[in-house]
Amino acid sequence: MSGTTVPLVLEAVTKRYAARTVLDAVTLTVEPGATVVLRGPNGAGKSTLLGCIAGTVIPDEGRIAIGGHDLRSEPLAARAALRYLPQEPEVPVGLSGRELLGFFADAFGDPGGAERAAAFLGFGEALERFASTYSVGMRRQLMFAALLAGAGAGAGQGRLWVLDEPFAGVDAEGRGKIRGAIERALGEGAGVVIAAHDRDVQDVEPLSPRVFELGAT
Amino acid sequence: MVGPAHAPTIARPMTPSVSLLRRFDARGYELWLVPALVAAIGGVTLASAGADAGVLRGLVFVGGPLLLLSGLHARLDGYLHARARLSLLPLPLPPARSWAAASGPHRVGLGWTGLFGVATVAGAALGAGVTTRQALGLVGDFAWLWLLAAGLEPVIPAAGAWLGRRFPEERPQRRWQERLGGGWTIPEAVVHLYAPALGVGTAALLAMPGQLWLDLWVDGQAPPIELLVVGAIAGVLAWGLGRVAVLAYARGMFEAVPWVHEAVRTLAGPAVPEEVPRWLLWGRDPMQHLVVRQFWRVTPVPGLRLWALLIGAAWVGLAAAPSVAATAVVVALASAWLVPGVRLRALGPARARLAGSLPLPPSARAGRSLGAWAVLGAPVVVAAAGVVLAWSRAA
Numbered sequence: 001m002s003g004t005t006v007p008l009v010l011e012a013v014t015k016r017y018a019a020r021t022v023l024d025a026v027t028l029t030v031e032p033g034a035t036v037v038l039r040g041p042n043g044a045g046k047s048t049l050l051g052c053i054a055g056t057v058i059p060d061e062g063r064i065a066i067g068g069h070d071l072r073s074e075p076l077a078a079r080a081a082l083r084y085l086p087q088e089p090e091v092p093v094g095l096s097g098r099e100l101l102g103f104f105a106d107a108f109g110d111p112g113g114a115e116r117a118a119a120f121l122g123f124g125e126a127l128e129r130f131a132s133t134y135s136v137g138m139r140r141q142l143m144f145a146a147l148l149a150g151a152g153a154g155a156g157q158g159r160l161w162v163l164d165e166p167f168a169g170v171d172a173e174g175r176g177k178i179r180g181a182i183e184r185a186l187g188e189g190a191g192v193v194i195a196a197h198d199r200d201v202q203d204v205e206p207l208s209p210r211v212f213e214l215g216a217t
Numbered sequence: 218m219v220g221p222a223h224a225p226t227i228a229r230p231m232t233p234s235v236s237l238l239r240r241f242d243a244r245g246y247e248l249w250l251v252p253a254l255v256a257a258i259g260g261v262t263l264a265s266a267g268a269d270a271g272v273l274r275g276l277v278f279v280g281g282p283l284l285l286l287s288g289l290h291a292r293l294d295g296y297l298h299a300r301a302r303l304s305l306l307p308l309p310l311p312p313a314r315s316w317a318a319a320s321g322p323h324r325v326g327l328g329w330t331g332l333f334g335v336a337t338v339a340g341a342a343l344g345a346g347v348t349t350r351q352a353l354g355l356v357g358d359f360a361w362l363w364l365l366a367a368g369l370e371p372v373i374p375a376a377g378a379w380l381g382r383r384f385p386e387e388r389p390q391r392r393w394q395e396r397l398g399g400g401w402t403i404p405e406a407v408v409h410l411y412a413p414a415l416g417v418g419t420a421a422l423l424a425m426p427g428q429l430w431l432d433l434w435v436d437g438q439a440p441p442i443e444l445l446v447v448g449a450i451a452g453v454l455a456w457g458l459g460r461v462a463v464l465a466y467a468r469g470m471f472e473a474v475p476w477v478h479e480a481v482r483t484l485a486g487p488a489v490p491e492e493v494p495r496w497l498l499w500g501r502d503p504m505q506h507l508v509v510r511q512f513w514r515v516t517p518v519p520g521l522r523l524w525a526l527l528i529g530a531a532w533v534g535l536a537a538a539p540s541v542a543a544t545a546v547v548v549a550l551a552s553a554w555l556v557p558g559v560r561l562r563a564l565g566p567a568r569a570r571l572a573g574s575l576p577l578p579p580s581a582r583a584g585r586s587l588g589a590w591a592v593l594g595a596p597v598v599v600a601a602a603g604v605v606l607a608w609s610r611a612a
Binding site: 017018051054055056057058060072075076077079080082084086090092093094095099102103104106107108109 | 233234237240241243300301303304306307308309310311383405471472474475476478479483
């Protein structure tokens with residue numbers, strides 16, 4: 001792997017809630033240009049694993065590195081390499097779609113990012129409306145585009161895209177756009193982790209994913 | 218291998234404006250409602266204590282920290298506990314930005330608390346019949362405590378971030394986390410059980426030399442200069458610690474936020490809702506039942522609010538001579554009961570989406586229920602009747 005940055009390294013990540021072990025020494029590496037699909041029944045620990053990668057859940061043991069940066073000791077650098085789409089994206093009340101894209105572009109330090117994301121969306125005038133008035137599918141597309149707002153300046157290599165059911169509730173055209181954006185990121189050397197259900201197979205298959213199975217406990 | 222030979226260029230975050238960050242976590246009545254209620258109760262207590270300056274000082278000494286504690290959770294919520302902190306955690310936002318976003322509502326809450334405290338102490342002291350000099354001394358006692366608390370309070374979330382992490386087993390911090398937890402919560406969240414009270418208690422302790430100096434001066438004695446010096450040092454210490462607190466917060470925020478949210482989830486217990494009193498669910502209107510149930514479930518301690526209002530109204534209604542202060546308490550209790558209705562109104566569109574296609578009357582399909590508001594307003598009507606009865610009897 002000399003000369004490249006590994007988007008994600010999980011080393012023996014364990015997470016327990018009280019006496020229940022949800023993740024037991026999970027080890028996973030996502031190479032540049034690779035897609036990993038997390039599969040498993042409800043309660044298998046997919047959301048917990050994604051939370052550990054996103055930094056919203058602290059594992060009891062193990063190490064996580066994103067884009068070559070340890071999530072614990074270099075929290076800002078690791079997050080700068082992370083693009084995370086949660087399962088239920090929270091759209092704050094009182095912000096227009098365009099303002100939300102601007103927020104993400106600022107957070108990732110990508111000055112032209114908001115305009116690029118707006119062009120990707122193609123929402124037109126709707127982008128000026130409160131994001132909280134969008135339909136479910138529009139919200140998901142908006143939040144995905146918000147990640148694109150931070151994708152400038154070497155968008156792909158070493159970056160990690162973590163997408164929790166990115167196609168849920170999105171129409172065919174939107175799914176195609178999202179899939180295209182993921183393929184471009186992969187082509188630039190990003191790694192992608194997707195949590196998906198069986199119904200998403202047709203959208204995920206073209207990405208030639210490696211399946212990572214999590215067992216129910 | 219993890220270490221990169223060619224690390225990707227990571228642009229330095231431009232950090233979104235603090236005002237934009239604050240819109241992810243808007244705060245409302247939480248910042249003033251409970252302190253207003255506590256101040257009203259404190260005002261009644263002070264006004265009833267007579268004109269003994271010593272007793273009034275004792276009450277201000279005890280009541281001041283209680284008033285500061287009453288709104289503390291709401292004031293400090295944005296630093297670590299707010300949902301927005303967790304949802305924004307995957308972004309590369311410097312902790313100092315989160316700190317700045319949280320400190321705005323913190324200052325607003327402090328402002329309200331200080332205003333309520335000063336107004337209550339001044340009004341009640343003058344009403345109790347002490348001299349203007351003594352009344353100003355009492356106000357000064359509270360104001361000095363408030364000033365030190367304002368300086369020191371940022372240390373509370375900073376300590377929560379610094380100590381709300383996982384330490385290696387051999388470290389003393391870990392042993393203290395386990396020793397002080399008592400099984401109430403996960404070790405990493407133990408600090409949140411103690412830091413608020415310790416913070417306000419420390420502010421009260423640091424305020425004592427200055428308060429003593431002021432009281433001696435008000436009494437016409439010659440206060441020793443040492444007290445003034447120690448008081449000034451305490452003030453500098455409180456504000457100095459408050460200024461550097463952001464450093465400790467930045468060191469621990471990224472780990473403390475997930476831990477505190479995990480603690481809240483595991484403490485919350487099973488997601489089984491509390492029963493709504495049957496008498497609130499009279500009639501057969503499904504939308505009325507839905508709205509009343511939502512009110513009961515989105516309102517913190519609804520039973521306590523309801524009984525406090527009814528008992529307060531009975532107290533005023535049966536009193537031989539009603540007072541303005543007691544009436545103010547009933548008004549505050551009525552507000553505490555009704556204010557969650559603001560949130561209920563905001564849930565109206567969601568109710569409309571739920572009921573839009575159901576065979577219900579047009580107003581119910583729009584998510585509204587007059588019957589529900591009549592039920593929820595009934596305790597306020599009863600309380601108002603008690604107050605009117607008392608005042609008409611006195612007239």
